[in-house]
Structure formats: structure tokens, C-alpha cells
Amino acid sequence: MILLNDISQTVLIILSIGLLISTLEYLKKVQIFSPNGLLSWNVMQLKWTKQNEKSFFKPLFKLFSAPGLAALFIIRCLLIIGLLFFPLQSTTGWVLISLLGVSLLMASLVTYYGSDGSDQMSMLIIITLILCNLPAFTTGKLRDIGIWFIGLQACLSYTVAGIAKLVSAEWRSGTAIKDVFSTKTYGSKKASLLLQKYPSANRFLCWNVIVMETIFPLCLILPWQYAIVFLIWGFIFHFFTALIMGLNSFFWAFMATYPAIYFINHQMPWHLF
Amino acid sequence: MMLKLNPIVIYELVVTIFLAFWFLSTILCQFKETKISSFIRYKIDYFNLIPLWTFFAPHPGKRDYHLLYRDRITDIDYSDWQEMEITEERTIWSWLWNPEKRDKKILSDVVQSLVSSIPSYREKAGSLNLLMFSMPYIIVLHAVSQYKKQSQNCYRQFMLAESSGYQKETAPSLILLSVFHQI
Numbered sequence: 001m002i003l004l005n006d007i008s009q010t011v012l013i014i015l016s017i018g019l020l021i022s023t024l025e026y027l028k029k030v031q032i033f034s035p036n037g038l039l040s041w042n043v044m045q046l047k048w049t050k051q052n053e054k055s056f057f058k059p060l061f062k063l064f065s066a067p068g069l070a071a072l073f074i075i076r077c078l079l080i081i082g083l084l085f086f087p088l089q090s091t092t093g094w095v096l097i098s099l100l101g102v103s104l105l106m107a108s109l110v111t112y113y114g115s116d117g118s119d120q121m122s123m124l125i126i127i128t129l130i131l132c133n134l135p136a137f138t139t140g141k142l143r144d145i146g147i148w149f150i151g152l153q154a155c156l157s158y159t160v161a162g163i164a165k166l167v168s169a170e171w172r173s174g175t176a177i178k179d180v181f182s183t184k185t186y187g188s189k190k191a192s193l194l195l196q197k198y199p200s201a202n203r204f205l206c207w208n209v210i211v212m213e214t215i216f217p218l219c220l221i222l223p224w225q226y227a228i229v230f231l232i233w234g235f236i237f238h239f240f241t242a243l244i245m246g247l248n249s250f251f252w253a254f255m256a257t258y259p260a261i262y263f264i265n266h267q268m269p270w271h272l273f
Numbered sequence: 274m275m276l277k278l279n280p281i282v283i284y285e286l287v288v289t290i291f292l293a294f295w296f297l298s299t300i301l302c303q304f305k306e307t308k309i310s311s312f313i314r315y316k317i318d319y320f321n322l323i324p325l326w327t328f329f330a331p332h333p334g335k336r337d338y339h340l341l342y343r344d345r346i347t348d349i350d351y352s353d354w355q356e357m358e359i360t361e362e363r364t365i366w367s368w369l370w371n372p373e374k375r376d377k378k379i380l381s382d383v384v385q386s387l388v389s390s391i392p393s394y395r396e397k398a399g400s401l402n403l404l405m406f407s408m409p410y411i412i413v414l415h416a417v418s419q420y421k422k423q424s425q426n427c428y429r430q431f432m433l434a435e436s437s438g439y440q441k442e443t444a445p446s447l448i449l450l451s452v453f454h455q456i
Contacts (some may be wrong), residue, residue, distance in 0.1 A: 025375060153324075160303045160326035193439075
């Protein structure tokens with residue numbers, strides 16, 4: 001039986017919810033991999049033009065049809081469900097997460113158009129958990145290093161996003177969010193109209209995102225009662241990007257990193273004495 | 274004090290170095306494209322493991338892309354332009370369950386990749402003829418060629434356009450008009 005008092009296990013459980021939803025979404029849309037689909041392997045294989053790449057990945061190519069990928073996604077769902085019953089530190093748990101990692105890596109060869117930052121964060125977490133929980137080779141120290149890696153990558157992601165916005169004139173002028181919300185791709189008519197009506201709200205939101213993302217790594221070193229403000233902000237931020245922009249998988253992928261941030265924060269010297 | 278090397282210590286060391294390299298590579302591959310970041314992204318990172326964390330910045334995606342196609346019926350007669358649905362209104366459950374985002378994201382990535390490569394093709398080759406051999410162009414052509422043909426021996430043309438979504442401040446504009454392709 002799994003226990004949530006282990007940080008790595010908590011990270012995995014939160015991530016698993018998002019991965020299960022994302023895999024079921026791919027299953028629903030599996031026709032995109034059919035010969036008539038957007039990611040038809042007839043076209044996608046043109047990416048592998050070099051002979052050495054072709055021969056290296058060729059054994060996998062037969063899998064990249066709609067039925068092959070549907071089977072892969074069903075197996076992935078079963079692996080994720082299996083991880084609810086076997087702890088990460090058990091041999092069975094490690095085998096399950098390793099197979100899950102292999103399925104993610106295989107699918108990434110055909111989904112390089114259409115994948116997003118949440119897919120990359122999910123892959124990053126799964127590979128780290130596989131490497132840092134290898135039975136018989138893993139020490140508590142290595143597990144901690146893995147958690148540090150996940151927490152630091154999460155903080156890097158926010159800071160990079162914040163700095164990239166800070167150097168952007170469109171973000172600084174406070175029009176960026178209104179402009180994004182006004183697109184049909186990532187926006188919402190209601191949110192767009194609301195922000196057009198209240199330009200000051202638009203400016204506040206832009207600067208709120210710039211400042212909070214840029215200084216997000218402070219949550220690693222601030223005393224916990226202040227650090228938690230950043231995590232609450234992150235929760236609200238990701239919830240609303242899921243609600244307004246439809247970026248549902250980002251919510252789970254980034255929430256999964258928060259236990260790692262909590263762990264790092266509580267390893268800071270002022271929490272030890 | 275000497276570190277006693279045993280398989281566990283060696284494994285710990287190898288994984289730690291690997292994670293450190295991964296973290297450093299991630300930092301190097303943000304913001305500006307350099308020789309090192311290009312090498313990491315295009316020569317090493319087959320599985321797309323090096324993320325780009327600059328979400329919606331520096332240029333927030335403030336345009337909607339439109340993909341349209343038409344058929345040549347005779348030398349002087351063409352069908353009406355048909356729009357391929359790339360964007361779709363979200364449902365109230367999209368915050369939890371949003372399979373439609375995949376189609377949208379794929380086409381959006383492909384179109385953006387095509388749009389961003391146009392200047393370099395113009396600069397290097399002087400014309401856009403070579404663009405027809407690029408991966409995103411072929412994906413778009415493949416996507417539009419799946420729709421019902423006007424005749425057996427069909428020639429199809431596609432057009433990429435952009436608009437400002439729900440805002441009607443600016444008129445839609447043309448990005449790319451393809452030649453007619455036999456499909």
C-alpha cells in the first residue's frame with residue numbers, strides 16, 4: 001500500500017492524475033495518428049532523414065500507427081493505475097514507473113508537434129523518479145537529490161518565464177494577457193471583454209505574473225509561512241490558466257512539483273534548528 | 274577522507290552528474306539560441322527532454338491562425354475557400370478534460386513553425402520554393418488534402434492567414450498562399 005508521507009510518492013501521485021487525464025485525452029483523439037490524421041506516421045517519419053537515426057529508431061516505427069499508439073496509451077493507463085497500488089520504492093513500483101517512462105519517451109518521437117511544457121515537466125519528473133529510486137542502488141541521499149532536481153527545475157521554469165515576460169514590451173505595457181485572452185486558441189470571450197472593460201485589471205494581472213514568476217525561487221529560502229504564499233499563488237495561477245485557457249495538464253504537472261519545493265524549503269538551515 | 278567506491282556510490286555519482294548536466298543544459302537552452310543550445314536541442318535531445326520555459330513570452334500569442342483551402346476545377350474556375358477548423362470554443366469542463374487542445378496545439382505549432390521559417394527561406398533561397406520541402410509545410414498540405422475533393426484529378430491550394438481573435442481591431446491578414454498541389 002502506498003503512503004503519502006513520502007515526498008517522491010506524493011509527487012508521483014499528483015503527477016499520475018494529470019498523466020492519466022492526458023493519456024485518456026490522447027486516446028480520445030487517437031485518430032490524429034491515423035494515415036489521414038495530423039500526426040500520420042507517413043508524414044512524421046520524414047523527420048528521421050539520417051540513416052543512423054532511422055536504423056536506431058526503426059524497431060519503434062511499427063508502433064506509430066493509430067492502433068499501435070492506442071495500445072500504448074491503454075498500457076500507459078494501466079501502468080498509472082498500477083502505481084496506485086505499488087510504492088515507488090518497491091521493485092514492482094519501480095518496474096511500473098520505468099515502463100511508464102519508456103512509453104512517454106516512445107510517444108515523444110511522434111508527438112513533438114502538439115506537446116507542451118506540461119508534457120516536458122511530466123517527463124522530467126518521471127525520469128528523475130526512475131533514476132533516483134532504482135531498487136538496490138538507491139540511497140536516501142539520491143532520493144533527496146532527485147527531489148531537489150524537481151524543485152529546482154520548477155523554480156527555474158517560473159523564473160525563466162518571468163524574466164522572458166519582464167523583457168517583453170507587450171507584457172510590461174500590460175496588454176499581453178488581454179491579447180492572449182482575446183484569441184480563440186488560448187482565450188475566452190468573457191475574459192477578453194472583461195479585461196477590455198477594465199484596463200487597470202489587465203495591467204495588474206500582467207505585472208502580478210511578471211513579479212511572482214520572476215521571484216518564485218524565493219519560496220525555497222523564505223520561512224515556510226511566507227514561502228507558502230508563492231505556492232498558493234501558483235495554485236490559483238494554474239487553476240485559472242486551466243479554467244480560462246484550457247491548459248488543464250499544466251495544473252497537475254506543476255502541482256506535482258510543489259511537494260518537492262516544500263521538501264527543499266524544509267531542508268534550509270533555519271528549519272533545522 | 275577517501276570516498277569508498279562501490280556500485281551504489283558510483284551509481285549515485287553518475288545520476289547526480291546526469292541531473293546536474295540536465296539542469297545546466299536547461300539553463301543554457303533558455304532565451305537566446307546559441308551554438309551550444311542548438312547543438313543540445315537538435316543533435317542530442319531526440320526525446321525533447323530539454324524544456325523551453327519561456328511560456329507566452331517575450332511575444333504572447335495574440336493572433337489566431339486560419340488555414341483555408343480551395344480546389345482548381347478548371348483553368349479559370351476555382352471552388353470557394355473552405356476553412357479548416359483549428360480553433361474551437363471550450364466547454365465548461367475544459368479545465369479538467371480538454372482533448373480538443375491536442376488538435377489545436379498541433380496545428381498551432383505547425384503553423385507557427387512554418388510562419389517562423391518563412392523569413393529564413395526568403396533570405397537563404399530568395400524564394401519560398403524550398404519551403405515546400407519543409408516538415409511543417411508537408412504536414413499542412415497533408416492535413417488539407419484529407420478533405421473531400423472536388424474531382425478525381427484534384428489540384429488544391431492552401432492559404433495561411435491570421436486574425437486577432439475576439440478583438441476586431443485589425444483585419445485578418447495573409448501569411449502564405451501555396452501553389453496548387455495535385456492530391
